[in-house]
Amino acid sequence: MFKQTLHISTSPHLKLGVSTDDIMRNVVWAMLPASAFAVYAFGLSVFLLLVTSVVAAILTEHLLCRWSGKESTVNDWSAAITGLLLGLTLPPAFPLWMAFVGSVIAIALGKFAFGGLGYNTFNPALVGRAVLQAAFPAAITTWHPAFLEGRFTDIASSTLALPFMEPTYDAVSGATPLSAFKFDGVAADSADLALGLVSGSAGETCALLIVLGGIYLIARNMMNWRIPVSILLTVYVLSGIMHWVDAEAYPSPVFMLFSGGLMLGAVFMATDMVASPLTAKGVVVYGVLIGLLVVVIRLWGGLPEGVMYAILLANAVSPHIDSALQNRVYGTNKKAKAV
Amino acid sequence: MKEESLWYIFINASLINNFVLAYFLGICPFLGVSGKLETATKMGGAVTFVMLISSVCAYGINAFLIAVGAPFLQLISFIVVIASTVQLVEMFVRKMSPALFRALGIFLPLITTNCAILGLALFQTQKGYGMVESLVYALGAGAGFTLALVLIAGLRERLEFAEVPGVVKGTALTLLIAGILSLSFMGFAGLGG
Amino acid sequence: MNKHTDKSGFFAALEDSSSADTFLRGLWKDNPVFVQVLGMCPVLAVTNTSMNALAMGLATAFVLLMSNVLVSSLRHFIPKQVRIASYILIIATFVTITDYAIMAISVELHKSLGAFISLIVVNCLILSRAEAFASKNTVGQSMLDALGMGVGFTFALLCLGVVREVLGSGSIFGFGLFPDGFQNWIVMILPAGGFFTLAIWLLLFNILKQKRATT
Amino acid sequence: MTILTAIAALGGLTFLLALMLVLANKKLYVYEDPRIDTVEDMLPHANCGACGYPGCRPFAEALVGGEALPGKCTVSSEEARERIAGYLGVALGNEDRKVARLACAGGANVARVRAQYEGMQSCQAAALVSGGGKGCSWGCLGYGDCEVVCDFDAIQMDEQGLPVVDTDKCTACGDCVEACPKGLFSLEPLQNHLWVACKNLEQGNEILEDCEVACTACGRCAMDAPGGLIEMAYNLPVIHHGAAAESKDAIQRCPTGAIVWWNADGEAEKGRDAKKIIRKGAREVGVS
Amino acid sequence: MGLFNFGHKTFRHGIHPPEHKSETNGLPIRQFAFAPLLVLPVSQHIGAPSKIIVREGQEVMRGQLLAEAGGYVSVPLHAPVSGRVRKIANVPTAKGEMSLGIYLEAFPASGQEVLESDGLDWETATPEDILQGIQNAGIVGLGGAAFPTHVKLKVPEGKQCEVLLLNGIECEPYLTTDHRVMLEQAEDIFMGIRYLLKATGAPRAIIGIEANKKDAAEHLSRNIPEGLPVTVEVVPVKYPQGSEKMLITSVMGREVPSGGLPIDVGAVVVNVATTAEIGRLLPHGRGIQERVVTITGPGVKKKGNYLIPVGTPLRFVLEEVGVADNLSEVYLGGPMMGMAVSNLDISITKGTSGILAFTDNEVRRADKVYPCIKCGACVDACPISLNPSQMGILAKFEAYDEMAADHNLMDCFECGSCSYVCPSNIPLVQYFRMSKGVVRKRAAAKKEAANV
Amino acid sequence: MSETMTIAPEQKAATGNSNKMLFAMVGIGLMCALLIVLTYEGTKPIIAKNKAAALEQAIFKVLPGTMTTAGYYWDGNAFSPLKGTEAEGQRVYAGFSESGTLTGFALPAVGLGYAGEIRVLYGYDPAQEALVGFYVLESKETPGLGDKIEKDPAFLANFEALSVAVGTDGNSLKNEITYAKSGEKQNAWEVDGITGATISSKAVTEALSTSTAEWVPRLYEAKERFKPQTQSHE
Known part of the structure; x- marks a missing residue:
């Protein structure tokens, strides 16, 4: 009757059945449409860029795990996310060697040094990108035009710049919509922005596909919808007020929403679960903070774009948001401490 | 020549050229007391307080030294006066409010050798700030110091419970966070101008 | 100054070690930067070029040496209660002297080191050596200690300065290292680069320590 | 001229400052015995708590205050303790050294597992899941919480999944006592030889199903030991050290070897009649 | 979550695990056979163990007292079958520890008749009488906690019981005992309510039922006896609504203070099966001998709700209902809070509400543990x-x-x-x-x- | 240091050595003051010489063909030779060629850039009525981007001949210096900006614009009165 030994395990004996690697994998799927569009718009260079950053990220993670004697954590897919995300935030003709360096830094300094997945207090891809921005400010603000003839057959010369060497550019487009507005007061067409018919970082141009990916993740309950919604709403409302006050000096809210890396940041970067707060309230405050910083930096700061800095700063604040905005424990007036 | 507005002085001292993250001032206490949020907040408060006081002192001393024609005594006078003022404050606080002393007092001796305080005195003199500007500058520097300390303390408290690799643990990790924060603060550049 | 027969057992260890040890301790085993993590402000602030690092290191070493000597020779004269204040006075004096000396040598160098020369006053390394060593040891011992610590400090500063200059400006002591078209890693000469470089040096030291512990 | 102003200015400044310090020195002087620091430096800084104080600093304070004797610190070396005693001019006050002893011998080769536990590999955790699945509900689960918790590397799990205490390294800090969910560890004076390596409260041979070296409460040890030394209580022998001189006779007739004699080499000797276990592999898992 | 439950009374947060209740909720309660040897630990409840008053070898009648309450927070133990006390010794328990108990050998021809003592009339009895009667009947919370019910019902000085809450939530997946009890023993439940209202002094009673047991809710509300101040409240399905605190919040909108008891917010919560037991036993002065247990799970052949004598060994139960060959884990209670069983020689106790058997196919075993990603x-x-x-x-x-x-x-x-x-x-x-x-x-x- | 091994637990603060404390501290203070003063006095001439040389170097850079320089300050009505105590914003340096003819004026200007103040020195040649040289004294602009104002040849070419003609009224400029987007310079008084360093180049333009508007008319009017001094300014 009882043929085999009983097993015992702890309650609960039921599981929802969505595991961390499922979530991570689906985030990668959600980023694919935007990545595909990036390749379509900018051609072979971006393809190589994305492949480089992803491969570098995975390789770094694997080797670091090996050296530190840990089991390789590559198959939880989080390294792939970091690599792909970093690739998407870089200019299309960004030299591959720099992207490689960025990916290594993102994983090694942004993630592994903090203890790996689950402990990275900053979004690793943004750490990588922030270091690249500071290290190679010229290369990272040189934009390659979209929809060039022969983009599927030719590779931009800067893409293949020799390691440690300064890249040379063959086709340089004027500016991104944001810098065009900031320095020259020219606002791009909203429809072009939404469809990605402008220049900018590889993956940030087509807002619609990014939103699509976000909706997919929200529908599968793998992303906290409150983060992108509160960021976008804050940016819309704040810039709407400013635009209403002075339409000449401040761009329209729609322009603010669809230009630059806001969509990519709000949907895929600010939503990094590890670096964002835990509670519903906390997440909304976090989103509002990011939105606020984005508007402040874009409208009054020295830089045309501030999404990356806004998210990194909010990441740094998130432990404090967490400790301030815990849920009230049932039957008490006390909030549990978070940090 | 464009005058620096008080608002700009504040933003500049607290965010753009943050004393800790851009000028590397007060790194020792920064590394030392940023482990716990509570101490970090108190330390920040104490430093801001002392900055305000020493800013006034430095302004006065500088005026005095220029008047007597001995600007070369600037450094030694600053440090001696700051050190003694801090000690005086410590004694005063201990006498007037033991509660405040327990909260802030233990940090006061640490502050004497905090380069942020002396740096503030030197910079405000170098920039030729007047009395009000000096005070705003001190307030901004203190706020920036506190902000950096509090941000790092939050992160470090969280990372206390993280599987940080053994070789990174400690100062290296704190410096790493500081580096990333320093990069993030670059986003504030150009504000308030 | 040979009144040191009555030392407690606690300090006997210091006596046992030879003079060479006193010197080498600061250089390597108790390196002020990598091991004791002291005097961080100049370590980070003025190491964007090797030249600055060297100058700063030497300036600090000079102040350290002079103040150690003075503190050590005055140690029976200074009452315990005012010792810290006296040390600060002594240190500030030598810093001022160094400040003027550097200005006399090169205005350019003085400009690039900026206020950090003055800030040597509050370098915890100097005060801690004065308090922990010079106030308890002979002039000769203190000199050796200061030399060791000073050289160790300079060495550490150079470690950072060289890395930051090579990557950040593509040169070393101002001499170009790479062919034209080298891409400077500008982050290295920014504040963040200082934090990162020091973090990575500390990390390397830790790895080294760990390796040594396991073998 | 400059020289005079400078000297006057700085002289005045230092005078004021010195005056202030003098006043401060008179008014607000808090004395702390400098010997506390010195003594703390001589202690091992392990903060293990074996001395009964929360850490080395409080212990140092107690030492200087004369409330404790250096011998309480079982972690530091003999010389270190003598140095402290010499420094403070007090007696050494040596403690009976204690070590942690495990009241179980049911390794994988002799004890049966009834149900296979799945989950977090920790005794504390396993014990909460239906007792951990070991046949003998009193026995060691073998996930090594004690090994993990030991700061002194004194506990090592052997190949049968039983913790082995290195008596040289053990400082009797008591961490393993707290960590064991089955309460199998206790701190025993090193000079005591007799030890019952079992905690099961069952009587009779049925327990041998679950563990071949369990105490069957036969009472032979109590009969053989000098009067009053061993008494049977709740189906286990209880040793009253000090009631009579310890004698090796007590273990000789034990049929399972549950009562042992710790010899001078730190090995547990079994009695003459104890059955010899030659199985090296794990006992087959019993079908419930 | 809060958004979607807007307008419904419920508590904050919670989850929606698959219910699996349809497998057994249509199966009526059936009497289970007597096992040849019953194992009765004296500690089947929270509190002091019962004190054994029988001797080894003594013959006892079904319903006879085997052990009396060991204190105030304790209940007596009655013989579930007529038989002979074989041994008083250590018995295995679900917690994995051995504890004192009685091995009771059933007479081969033991019948269903039960020894009764003086009954208690709900109309004439004082609250104290009722509490005493409940303790004497050996009643504990049958929902799973097994806390002596009379202790829970005792309203402390200065406190007032405003509402008697009957817990018919049964939020654990798979389990349907309370569901069946509500459908089949409405009379007993209402009788029990009469006793409870009197004992607690509560002016009214509310039966809380989750929306997945609408038939039970309808059945009960249709049969409320004239004049009995009882209402039936249907709340949305959500786990763990069956917890006292959650139920109070759902039905009354109040929160029990941390470390406090339901009575601190004017409520006393009793499980419906416990209430039915009170209604059935007290009029006749009997003690608990058996309880309804849901036996289900993918590894069980004859699933259903069974009335099983307390003390029946698990092995006997599983042999009777038949289990799959690749049986892997057996749980006492529901899948969310139930305990895995390491030893089949343990027995059904008063707190056992369900037995679940899972095979290798259903048990998730090789789940890789990842670091917390703070997903919230x-x-x-x-x-x-x-x-x-x-x-x-x-x-x-x-x-x-x-x-x-x-x-x-x-x-x-x-x-x-x-x-x-x-x-x-x-x-x-x-x-x-x-x-x-x-x-x-x-x-x-x-x-x-x-x-x- | 004569510490004994048996310190009594109830040791009181030593009170008798107040005088010694005062004496020690003041003594050290006086010694320090002496040391500092001596150093200061010793290095003063060298430092002054170094500083002057550095300034002269800068002036040579912005005023081509200059051999000697002379410092002046504006007292509100007229220019007088520098005394050394004037604030920087009031100073102006005149440059003279070997033959003693006026090569132009060097003026400092300050603008608010991306990461703080940008201090520049520019050269104004009243003969050409144009800016003829430009040198960044101090800037914290981002290396690689903002620091192009020091290095970008196209940008520096702006200041080889940037028109600052004085208007007909003699009190203001005909055209103030204005900023133009990179590559869109059309007039001689426009500064061609740098792509990617817009803020920094704008800041420089603004600094020059403000400074020239104030100084150039004054200098143009008084240009005849500047003669080479026999000795260098301080």
Whole structure:
């Protein structure tokens, strides 16, 4: 009757059945449409860029795990996310060697040094990108035009710049919509922005596909919808007020929403679960903070774009948001401490 | 020549050229007391307080030294006066409010050798700030110091419970966070101008 | 100054070690930067070029040496209660002297080191050596200690300065290292680069320590 | 001229400052015995708590205050303790050294597992899941919480999944006592030889199903030991050290070897009649 | 979550595990056979163990007292069958420890008739009589907690019971005992309510039922006897609504203070099956001999709700209903809070509400544990709004005291919602159970040290 | 240091050595003052010479063909030779060629850039009525981007001949210096900006614009009165 030994395990004996690697994998799927569009718009260079950053990220993670004697954590897919995300935030003709360096830094300094997945207090891809921005400010603000003839057959010369060497550019487009507005007061067409018919970082141009990916993740309950919604709403409302006050000096809210890396940041970067707060309230405050910083930096700061800095700063604040905005424990007036 | 507005002085001292993250001032206490949020907040408060006081002192001393024609005594006078003022404050606080002393007092001796305080005195003199500007500058520097300390303390408290690799643990990790924060603060550049 | 027969057992260890040890301790085993993590402000602030690092290191070493000597020779004269204040006075004096000396040598160098020369006053390394060593040891011992610590400090500063200059400006002591078209890693000469470089040096030291512990 | 102003200015400044310090020195002087620091430096800084104080600093304070004797610190070396005693001019006050002893011998080769536990590999955790699945509900689960918790590397799990205490390294800090969910560890004076390596409260041979070296409460040890030394209580022998001189006779007739004699080499000797276990592999898992 | 439940009365957070109730909720309660040998631990309830009053070898009648209450927080134990006391010794228990108990050998021809004593009329009895009667009947909470019911019903001085809450939620997946009891024993339930209202002095009673048992709710509300102040409240389906605190919040909109009792917000909560038992036993002065148990799970051949004598060995039960060959795990209670069984020689006790048997196919075993990614799913699931994510990390780093001091660890009642949703498969509940044990141990040690 | 091994637990603060404390501290203070003063006095001439040389170097850079320089300050009505105590914003340096003819004026200007103040020195040649040289004294602009104002040849070419003609009224400029987007310079008084360093180049333009508007008319009017001094300014 009882043929085999009983097993015992702890309650609960039921599981929802969505595991961390499922979530991570689906985030990668959600980023694919935007990545595909990036390749379509900018051609072979971006393809190589994305492949480089992803491969570098995975390789770094694997080797670091090996050296530190840990089991390789590559198959939880989080390294792939970091690599792909970093690739998407870089200019299309960004030299591959720099992207490689960025990916290594993102994983090694942004993630592994903090203890790996689950402990990275900053979004690793943004750490990588922030270091690249500071290290190679010229290369990272040189934009390659979209929809060039022969983009599927030719590779931009800067893409293949020799390691440690300064890249040379063959086709340089004027500016991104944001810098065009900031320095020259020219606002791009909203429809072009939404469809990605402008220049900018590889993956940030087509807002619609990014939103699509976000909706997919929200529908599968793998992303906290409150983060992108509160960021976008804050940016819309704040810039709407400013635009209403002075339409000449401040761009329209729609322009603010669809230009630059806001969509990519709000949907895929600010939503990094590890670096964002835990509670519903906390997440909304976090989103509002990011939105606020984005508007402040874009409208009054020295830089045309501030999404990356806004998210990194909010990441740094998130432990404090967490400790301030815990849920009230049932039957008490006390909030549990978070940090 | 464009005058620096008080608002700009504040933003500049607290965010753009943050004393800790851009000028590397007060790194020792920064590394030392940023482990716990509570101490970090108190330390920040104490430093801001002392900055305000020493800013006034430095302004006065500088005026005095220029008047007597001995600007070369600037450094030694600053440090001696700051050190003694801090000690005086410590004694005063201990006498007037033991509660405040327990909260802030233990940090006061640490502050004497905090380069942020002396740096503030030197910079405000170098920039030729007047009395009000000096005070705003001190307030901004203190706020920036506190902000950096509090941000790092939050992160470090969280990372206390993280599987940080053994070789990174400690100062290296704190410096790493500081580096990333320093990069993030670059986003504030150009504000308030 | 040979009144040191009555030392407690606690300090006997210091006596046992030879003079060479006193010197080498600061250089390597108790390196002020990598091991004791002291005097961080100049370590980070003025190491964007090797030249600055060297100058700063030497300036600090000079102040350290002079103040150690003075503190050590005055140690029976200074009452315990005012010792810290006296040390600060002594240190500030030598810093001022160094400040003027550097200005006399090169205005350019003085400009690039900026206020950090003055800030040597509050370098915890100097005060801690004065308090922990010079106030308890002979002039000769203190000199050796200061030399060791000073050289160790300079060495550490150079470690950072060289890395930051090579990557950040593509040169070393101002001499170009790479062919034209080298891409400077500008982050290295920014504040963040200082934090990162020091973090990575500390990390390397830790790895080294760990390796040594396991073998 | 400059020289005079400078000297006057700085002289005045230092005078004021010195005056202030003098006043401060008179008014607000808090004395702390400098010997506390010195003594703390001589202690091992392990903060293990074996001395009964929360850490080395409080212990140092107690030492200087004369409330404790250096011998309480079982972690530091003999010389270190003598140095402290010499420094403070007090007696050494040596403690009976204690070590942690495990009241179980049911390794994988002799004890049966009834149900296979799945989950977090920790005794504390396993014990909460239906007792951990070991046949003998009193026995060691073998996930090594004690090994993990030991700061002194004194506990090592052997190949049968039983913790082995290195008596040289053990400082009797008591961490393993707290960590064991089955309460199998206790701190025993090193000079005591007799030890019952079992905690099961069952009587009779049925327990041998679950563990071949369990105490069957036969009472032979109590009969053989000098009067009053061993008494049977709740189906286990209880040793009253000090009631009579310890004698090796007590273990000789034990049929399972549950009562042992710790010899001078730190090995547990079994009695003459104890059955010899030659199985090296794990006992087959019993079908419930 | 809060958004979607707007307008419905319910508690914060919670989860929706698959219910699996349809497999047994249509099957009427059936009487189970007597096992040849019954195993009766004297500690089947929370509180002091019962004191045995029979001798080895003594013959007892079904319903006869075997052990009397060992104190106020304790209940007596009655013989579930007529038979002979074979042995008084250590018996295995579900917790995995051995504890004192009675081996009772059933007479081969033991019948269903039960020894009765003086009954208690609900109209004439005083509240004290009723409480005493409930204790004498050996009644404990049949929902699973097995807390002596009379203790719970005792309204402390200065407190007022405003509402008697009957817990018919049964939120655990798979289990349908309360569902069947409500459908089949409405009369007993209403009789029990009469006793309970009198004992607690409550002016009215509310029966709380989850929306997945609408038939039971309708059946009960149709049959409310004239003049009995009872209403039936249907609440949305959500786990763990069956917990006292959650039920009070759902039905009354009040929160039981941390560390407090339902009576602190004017409520007394009693399980419907317990109520039915009171209604059935008290008029006749009987004691508990048997209880309804749901036997289900993918590994069971004859699923159903059975009336099983207390003390029946698990092995006998499983042999009777038949189990699959590749049986892997057996749980007592529901899948969310039930305990895995390591030893089939343990027996059905008064607190056993269900027996679940899972085979190799259903048990998720090789779940890889990932680090916490702070997704917040557990925070959104915890019904008492703790921060399981942070507590899990603290537990991993053994910061138990911090968990208790800053995170209200002791308020956790181990419902399992956090572990259920955790994508990283972190054994949160196990961590918390362990940490609570350590905290309790340390508090006890501290207290002891203070006394010495 | 004569510490004994058996310190009594109830040791009181030593009170008798107040005088010694005062004496020690003041003594050290006086010694320090002496040391500092001596150093200061010793290095003063060298430092002054170094500083002057550095300034002269800068002036040579912005005023081509200059051999000697002379410092002046504006007292509100007229220019007088520098005394050394004037604030920087009031100073102006005149440059003279070997033959003693006026090569132009060097003026400092300050603008608010991306990461703080940008201090520049520019050269104004009243003969050409144009700016003829430009040198960044101090800037914290981002290396690689903002620091192009020091290095970008196209940008520096702006200041080889940037028109600052004085208007007909003699009190203001005909055209103030204005900023133009990179590559869109059309007039001689426009500064061609740098792509990617817009803020920094704008800041420089603004600094020059403000400074020239104030100084150039004054200098143009008084240009005849500047003669080479026999000795260098301080």
